[in-house]
Amino acid sequence: MYELAERLFPICRSITGDGVRQTLEILKVEYEDLQVYEVPSGTQVFDWTVPKEWNIRDAYIEDSQGKRIIDFKENNLYVMGYSLPMDRRMSLEELKQMIFTQPEQPDVIPYVTSYYQERSGFCMSENQKNALQEDTYHCVIDSDLKEGSLTYGEIILKGDTEEEVLLSTYICHPSMANNEVSGPVVTIELVKWLATLKRRRYTYRILFIPETIGSITYLSQNLEIMKKNTIAGFVLSCLGDDRTYSIVETKYGDTLADRLLKNILQYHFPDYICYDFLHRGSDERQYNAPGVDLPVCGVCRSKYEEYPEYHTSADDLSLISEEGLQGSAALMKKCIMALEYNYFYKLSCCCEPQLGKRGLYPTLSQKGKYSDAALVMRDLVAYADGRIDLIEISNRIHTPIDRLIPLIDKLLENGLFEIVE
């Protein structure tokens, strides 16, 4: 997975343009049934309009000696996203008006964009800016902003039912590792794994989209079916570092997606951080917006906005690792398996079944001699009354779902459990 991250990292993405297309082409190599869609600039999508397409080939600032102060080819964060083309000479004072820095982190280049107001701008570290001398600078941005389209990718994995799980990740940031490439890398890994499952209860809708305008555009085309079918969804981002996990709750914090994540994380990563909806920032904003109201949480390791390298040049490949990515993929697989098993189970007989005669419970009774396994089995059976789902059973009996799944398989095989439809 890290190797894929390395391939995706250098591309200069934005919310439109060839960077998005190149990214989707690389992902298509990983899973060929990825469908790519183009939506023309100017299309009205709810309250928004698909913007002009932005592409950039080169940019630099040269001093009067012809020495390049900054060079887009070295780091694509040097240019403010969606900068208009320019080729001008200017004084230091004039130049400084166009430069964005992050003064409280003087060593890093910040990531800045201006999608919906036409501007030009450069970004550099506070230290670089302070080192600039009085001079005449040659400032070049070889970009264009014109009618084109917004590009996104979609994979639908059909399941036994029309009920859907949404996995959504974004592909719209230039070279940042955790807050960009970790999302699509983990998501495509989940796609490959989901495709190998013998059966899928749910249909999986997996999206690779530009943040905000991408989800708004996609929702404007698919809202009805998504509102009808979506039982839970997850916005996957910032999943490659080695810090603990975090989630962003839905608007009211009480959907199946919230309940699932809290259940899994409380057992496996009890130090995880639960951010309420006021801390949202990625596409859970749109999925939870009025009129959309889908049960979609955010899932991260270090949450965007909350870690120091966020939206700067320090969010590079050294911040993420194979282990970080693998851990996130493993967590999401655990979540998905729990979801697939999250039925309302009902014992097929009245009273406790005689587990002993089936080898599922000890036949000798003496105090202190019941194994923990026997007690878990007994508790699972006791709550299989069809009133609460597996997540709630797991919460009540203080036992992780992945430990209950093999027991459920046995109880289903023995005909002792039925699924309440």
Place this chain on the structure above:
Amino acid sequence: MYELAERLFPICRSITGDGVRQTLEILKVEYEDLQVYEVPSGTQVFDWTVPKEWNIRDAYIEDSQGKRIIDFKENNLYVMGYSLPMDRRMSLEELKQMIFTQPEQPDVIPYVTSYYQERSGFCMSENQKNALQEDTYHCVIDSDLKEGSLTYGEIILKGDTEEEVLLSTYICHPSMANNEVSGPVVTIELVKWLATLKRRRYTYRILFIPETIGSITYLSQNLEIMKKNTIAGFVLSCLGDDRTYSIVETKYGDTLADRLLKNILQYHFPDYICYDFLHRGSDERQYNAPGVDLPVCGVCRSKYEEYPEYHTSADDLSLISEEGLQGSAALMKKCIMALEYNYFYKLSCCCEPQLGKRGLYPTLSQKGKYSDAALVMRDLVAYADGRIDLIEISNRIHTPIDRLIPLIDKLLENGLFEIVE
């Protein structure tokens, strides 16, 4: 407001009689559409009967030298409320049977009444009582208790809807400042302010009544319409001192009135005291009684029964101040404005609206650069899904309603917000 308090303070009020009428006449000068009603003694009002009317002209105790030990004209608390007329000479021992004091506060005259059992009695400070010498005392109460009526005042301010807000205060105590005149003074101030509003969503029913028997009498005449229309109500009393605010919850603590007061006070007076219904004592007793069940809370600064001067001669004009009265009026205005704006709002588009193009959100994106105002706007919009009212939105986004009102006005003007009926 303090000046009005000074005019009301000297009057000897009780649950019936001319003191009530004089009080209402003074209030009528402030707001002429105050309607005064008389209900004859003997009228059956639910389980109660309107009592005889009590009036008192004079009272005193003289020693054998003709020296006045106490004089009603100096302080009307010297006579137990509803005392029968008397003109008798008696020994010290006999006199002591008729004297009420507050031994744990030896300097003050307590306020004592016996409305429903006919008695006579005097009140004085414990110290005064202890200083009495063996002597023959001439005890005179020039009162009468006879068929008459119970008097109350009512103001109805019509609004756009028939839904009503109740403001209720009492006018039945003799010369006490906080626990009597502060209530009608603040209430008449609210009436004058409400009358100036360009529009009122709600109809306001404002009552100036004797406590307990007055609210029972009023309810017996108006219960049906009040049960049909009342959305929230407030018993206003003890609002003139300078100590912090307190509320008395409704019977189950969960009505709109409770939610509103807790919302406002948590932001503006976080050290306020929330008393549960077991601490009730004024007319919220009757408004919340079985069969009435109206959503009415008590609002005070220092709550009756809970401050040392309560129901004694120490509750005089020095205990209240213009600032104290003004603060209470300002708090209630804030509550009323919040109530008037407390709709279920719904965003008129799907997904977040593009606030940037309307100048309601920054167009440049860089980490750490969103103003608090931008985030409040974003959160307000996110919860405008028609599921929760403004009070609940305010609670969830940790922002006072008076800060949200100007944003709501803008969003309504822009057509982005709709009111869910």
Place this chain on the structure above:
Amino acid sequence: MYELAERLFPICRSITGDGVRQTLEILKVEYEDLQVYEVPSGTQVFDWTVPKEWNIRDAYIEDSQGKRIIDFKENNLYVMGYSLPMDRRMSLEELKQMIFTQPEQPDVIPYVTSYYQERSGFCMSENQKNALQEDTYHCVIDSDLKEGSLTYGEIILKGDTEEEVLLSTYICHPSMANNEVSGPVVTIELVKWLATLKRRRYTYRILFIPETIGSITYLSQNLEIMKKNTIAGFVLSCLGDDRTYSIVETKYGDTLADRLLKNILQYHFPDYICYDFLHRGSDERQYNAPGVDLPVCGVCRSKYEEYPEYHTSADDLSLISEEGLQGSAALMKKCIMALEYNYFYKLSCCCEPQLGKRGLYPTLSQKGKYSDAALVMRDLVAYADGRIDLIEISNRIHTPIDRLIPLIDKLLENGLFEIVE
């Protein structure tokens, strides 16, 4: 009650057999309308089968000198419950395979059974076992295990309604005092008391059954009527010691039985222990099992499994006392009286009634002079709005139900209270 416990203690009971029958005969002397039922071995009861009947006459181990190492007549715990007959000589090594001890409590004989797998075995203290010398031992169990029946007792006390309260206790352990005889002793005391009540609102179903297989058998015969009528039930066990009370909640901890017990115990034994359903172990297991779902809690002093003497020879008559048994009976009577009075009450008038004219409230008003009794009356009346039951009123006004019952009687007599059907 202790005297009855002494009579029941020596009998060697198991889940079937003559020990159960003798126990029921003794209880029938206490209350003659106890009905005894026999259910044949082999009867299918839900997922279980009524087992063969086990009886034992004698058992011992003799060393080669003819000295008895253990003797069933001294303590019936020496034989594993449901042991097959045997008469064999064996080496020490072979013998040790058949011996069960409780190594962490080296002085006591543990109580061990093997109902559903045919085995033989002896129990002794760890110290006894360690003291055994190399020798040839003569091991005799004079028992039989053959077709017969399972025996249980039932008492139905009819009430004014068909709604039922279940009291269930077990009679299937050999000589143990707290974890066996205390249950039937307290239960029969409750039966005798219930039979003397002038009227009973509820019908009482009282069961004396072998644990687990007994409740499953009984439920298989009576499930429909019990599901229709049972409003609350209690499994009574371990009620004779002097330690504090404990309860075992129902599956969701929210039934009338849970609410009642928590209400009574919080006032009278605030140090009681509330165990959640994961700590169940007696017949509340079956009463709460899927498909049964009855509102039945466990009630104990020291809960089974939680006190050191549990399921050992140390649970003897010295562990229980007359005071312990009386206290438990008194607690349950309090619970039953509360249940009988647990109506939704409604005040028959609007507003507060005029309690003063009925002598139920003071007629003189002065601060600090209201008695606690007056305030309780006022609060009881205020919450009599037909919305909450007496248990909830008691919780809200912080007053035990047994203090409210005499007030309710007065209010009903005065026509001020009505019962909401």
